[in-house]
């Protein structure tokens with residue numbers, strides 16, 4: 519599960535714990551994981567902050583920037599997040615209550631439960647290539663053979679098929 523109940527760490531300064539991540543592939547609105555998501559995420563309470571750190575490894579599906587075929591893109595990145603811990607007096611229980619403060623309000627916490635999938639998605643989007651290609655020399659979407667302009671303006675490259683295409687034209 520990608521929901522981590524951090525209640526104990528949040529109330530214990532100096533406490534830390536490493537969580538093993540091994541999640542089956544799934545898809546969100548904008549990220550499609552096509553291999554398991556693995557990693558080791560360490561959560562540390564520094565007294566004033568909650569640090570969430572660790573490597574994440576997975577594979578996502580993207581569209582080739584040239585031909586729009588699906589490309590499997592390996593992702594290896596690190597989660598590096600921190601959240602302020604705010605101590606508040608609970609006058610009713612004469613007790614101190616610690617609250618997690620999300621500055622950017624990314625929706626990573628439901629009370630004391632960390633939604634790790636939110637952080638994984640964010641780190642994955644930052645790490646994904648801007649222009650994924652199915653292969654280095656992807657020629658892009660093939661030009662339609664019925665396009666006559668392309669035939670006349672573009673000189674035929676020397677290829678084993680150039681002679682054959684001439685024969686076909688005659």
Ligand SMILES: [Zn+2]
Pocket residue numbers: 582583584585586587651652653656657658
């Ligand atoms: Zn391509």
